[in-house]
Amino acid sequence: MRYLVIDLGSSSGKIYLARYSEGRKMEMEEIDHFLMNRSQIQGHVATNVFYIYDRILGVLKQLVRKGIQVQAMGIDSWCSDFSIVDMDSGAITLPVFYRDPWTDGYEEKIEKILDYESIYQLTSQRKISNSTLCQLLAYKEEYPRGLKGNKKILFLGDVLMYLFTGNLCSEVSVASYSQLYSTRKEAWEDRMFQIFDIPKGIQPPVARPGTVLGSVRGTLLKAIGAEDIKVVAPAVHDTASAAMAVAAREEENWAFLATGSWFLMSMETEQVADLDQSFRYQLSNTGLAFGKVLLKKNITAMWLVQECKRQWDGMGYNFSYPELAELAEHAEEFYAAIDTEYEGFNHPEDMVEEIRKFLNKTGQKVPKAEEIGQIVRIIYESIAFQSCRALKMLEDTRGQKMDVLYVIGGASRIRLLNQFLADVTGLPVRTGPSEASAMGNALLQAYGMGQIGSEEEMRKVAGNSWEEEEYLPKEHGKWLQQYQKYRGSCIRD
Numbered sequence: 200m201r202y203l204v205i206d207l208g209s210s211s212g213k214i215y216l217a218r219y220s221e222g223r224k225m226e227m228e229e230i231d232h233f234l235m236n237r238s239q240i241q242g243h244v245a246t247n248v249f250y251i252y253d254r255i256l257g258v259l260k261q262l263v264r265k266g267i268q269v270q271a272m273g274i275d276s277w278c279s280d281f282s283i284v285d286m287d288s289g290a291i292t293l294p295v296f297y298r299d300p301w302t303d304g305y306e307e308k309i310e311k312i313l314d315y316e317s318i319y320q321l322t323s324q325r326k327i328s329n330s331t332l333c334q335l336l337a338y339k340e341e342y343p344r345g346l347k348g349n350k351k352i353l354f355l356g357d358v359l360m361y362l363f364t365g366n367l368c369s370e371v372s373v374a375s376y377s378q379l380y381s382t383r384k385e386a387w388e389d390r391m392f393q394i395f396d397i398p399k400g401i402q403p404p405v406a407r408p409g410t411v412l413g414s415v416r417g418t419l420l421k422a423i424g425a426e427d428i429k430v431v432a433p434a435v436h437d438t439a440s441a442a443m444a445v446a447a448r449e450e451e452n453w454a455f456l457a458t459g460s461w462f463l464m465s466m467e468t469e470q471v472a473d474l475d476q477s478f479r480y481q482l483s484n485t486g487l488a489f490g491k492v493l494l495k496k497n498i499t500a501m502w503l504v505q506e507c508k509r510q511w512d513g514m515g516y517n518f519s520y521p522e523l524a525e526l527a528e529h530a531e532e533f534y535a536a537i538d539t540e541y542e543g544f545n546h547p548e549d550m551v552e553e554i555r556k557f558l559n560k561t562g563q564k565v566p567k568a569e570e571i572g573q574i575v576r577i578i579y580e581s582i583a584f585q586s587c588r589a590l591k592m593l594e595d596t597r598g599q600k601m602d603v604l605y606v607i608g609g610a611s612r613i614r615l616l617n618q619f620l621a622d623v624t625g626l627p628v629r630t631g632p633s634e635a636s637a638m639g640n641a642l643l644q645a646y647g648m649g650q651i652g653s654e655e656e657m658r659k660v661a662g663n664s665w666e667e668e669e670y671l672p673k674e675h676g677k678w679l680q681q682y683q684k685y686r687g688s689c690i691r692d
Contacts, residue, residue: 200271200645200648201217201218201268202219202269202271202273202431202641202645202648203258203269203272204227204272204644205251205255205359205640206437206634206636206637206640207235207251207274207275207276207355207356208277208437209235209460210235211234212231212233213232213634213637214229214230214258215227215634215637216230216262216267216269217644219641219645219650219651219660223660224663224664225641225664226664227634227637227638227664230261231254233254238293240293243295244296244298245294245295246280246293246294246296246355248282248294248355249293251359252363259423259425259428260423260424263424263425268426269428270428270429271411271428271430271644271648272363272428272429272644273360273430273432273640273643274359274360275356275433275434275435275437275636275637275639276354276355276356276435276437277297277437278354278373278376278436279297279354279376279377280294280295280296280334280355281331281334281352282294282352282353282354282355282358283338283345283350283351283352284350284351284352284353284358284361284367294354294355294358301337302328302329302337305328306326306328309336309395312394312395313394313395316478318391319474319477320474320478321388321390321391322377322380322381322388323381323382323471323472323477324375324377324380324484324485325478325483330377330378331378332391335379335395335397346401350398350401351400351401351403352369352401353367354374356435357370360432363419363430364413364414364416365413365416367404368404368406368412368432369403369435370405370406370407370410371405371406371434371486372408372434372439372440372485372486372488373436374405375484376485379392379397382471382492385405385486386405387399406432407432407486407490408432408433408434408440408643409431409433409646409647410432411430411431411647412432414428414429415428415429415430429647429648431648433639433643433644434487434639434640434643436485436486438463438465439487439639440636440639440643441607441638442487442488442639443638443639443642443654443658443661444607444631444632444638444642444661445605445607445635446629446658451603452600452601452603453601453605454466454594454601454603454605455605455631456586456604456605456606456607456620457635458607458608458611459608460501460505461497461498462498462582462585462586464593465493465495466493466597466601467491467492467493468491468493469491470492471484472484472492472494472596473596477494477596480595481496482495482592482593483496494597495593498539498582498585498586499544500585501582502544503539503544503550503554504523504578506547507574507575507578508520510549510568511551514568514569516571523571524614524615525572526572527572527573527575527576527579527615528576530570530573530576532576534576534577535558535564535565535566535577536580536688537554537557537558537578537581537689538581540585541557543556543557552568554574554577561688561689563688579616579619581689583620584623584682584686586623586624587682588682590624601626602626603628604621604627605628605630606630606631607631607632607633607635611630611631611633612630612633614670617670621672622674622675622677623675623678623681625672627669627670628669629667630667630668630669632661638664643657645657645660
């Protein structure tokens with residue numbers, strides 16, 4: 200069988216053609232890559248779901264012209280952003296992008312109604328400034344009657360799959376990210392809707408990953424000249440899809456680090472973790488495939504390098520990311536360190552200068568702005584420290600030490616950072632697919648279509664489909680000393 204995999208990131212989207220081969224491998228071929236189309240709509244930055252929809256249709260038409268038939272398709276994306284579907288008129292709002300300032304100040308407004316510890320007890324979801332809850336309240340304030348009538352909320356991947364099938368539902372991994380869903384009860388949390396005066400009628404049915412949502416509408420199939428195509432829900436939350444591409448062994452205790460602009464230190468658990476402990480560490484408990492729970496901690500990571508690169512490009516230093524990693528490899532070790540979660544790093548005009556200010560304020564050595572390799576190494580080492588800290592939080596919450604750390608996603612290709620992670624955690628680090636969300640999406644489609652029968656089989660297929668690299672700790676003692684120093688100088692626990 201062939202599967203169409205649509206993997207939507209906040210800056211770009213990718214479409215893959217996947218095939219489950221006789222060698223029990225998932226073969227992936229990228230066939231389209233596009234920048235995310237956004238528009239200013241009624242004063243807000245919105246994601247154009249209809250552009251994405253047309254782009255997918257265009258790919259399907261091209262495949263038909265080449266004589267390639269896909270049997271299924273599925274869409275994963277980021278979380279929080281949503282459309283409102285009017286079930287009477289068919290009208291669909293465009294999702295406002297989570298970086299739009301319309302949620303500014305809503306954390307404080309929410310806490311005046313209900314404190315975040317109580318929200319956590321209901322939803323097991325950490326405090327997020329641009330959560331679905333914040334966005335819904337901002338929408339309701341702007342459009343007081345916007346949720347009245349026969350309306351439903353659908354998240355980005357959900358609404359696109361609805362456009363293809365006409366069957367309306369939300370997938371659990373993205374629903375559980377919203378601060379409106381109880382991961383413990385596996386249902387919408389009605390008390391949140393009641394407390395915040397949100398109509399319960401907007402709740403869609405919820406489906407698990409691997410659910411066949413239906414066939415592509417007959418009119419669409421006729422328009423593109425295709426035969427029946429099933430739409431299978433992957434884990435719509437891209438990190439939850441990525442989790443299924445980890446080639447973990449059954450006998451080991453493992454965690455994984457999903458890497459990108461932000462890193463997510465993550466564990467698969469059988470149930471929601473201790474709420475008091477996980478709230479203290481600001482961990483999230485959200486839905487996974489097979490009824491399991493994703494326990495995770497967010498870390499600001501390659502965003503720091505991306506923003507520095509933007510400044511260096513403007514200064515005429517047009518280094519690629521592999522070149523930046525090579526420069527870092529030859530820079531001085533443990534020169535200085537930063538708290539990657541420092542609020543000044545959220546959206547500075549000049550990230551290089553903001554890092555230099557932080558180092559000066561904390562009494563550390565300050566490299567010049569053009570000492571590019573040194574600054575990148577400072578960032579890499581600080582990311583490794585923060586990742587170790589996040590892992591210890593997860594281990595403490597779960598009450599179990601890990602045997603191995605898997606690193607998946609784009610930053611898994613940075614060999615220097617992989618070695619740093621092995622050294623600071625003292626664990627073997629194994630790399631997984633750089634396009635892990637897309638791989639997990641394809642695997643869950645294959646599960647939904649009956650080609651893969653279990654989670655264990657899925658992880659074996661993931662291992663067959665990717666050449667794993669392993670990094671063993673070399674200087675754990677030295678890194679542990681530096682980690683303790685880092686916690687004392689940069690972190691406010």
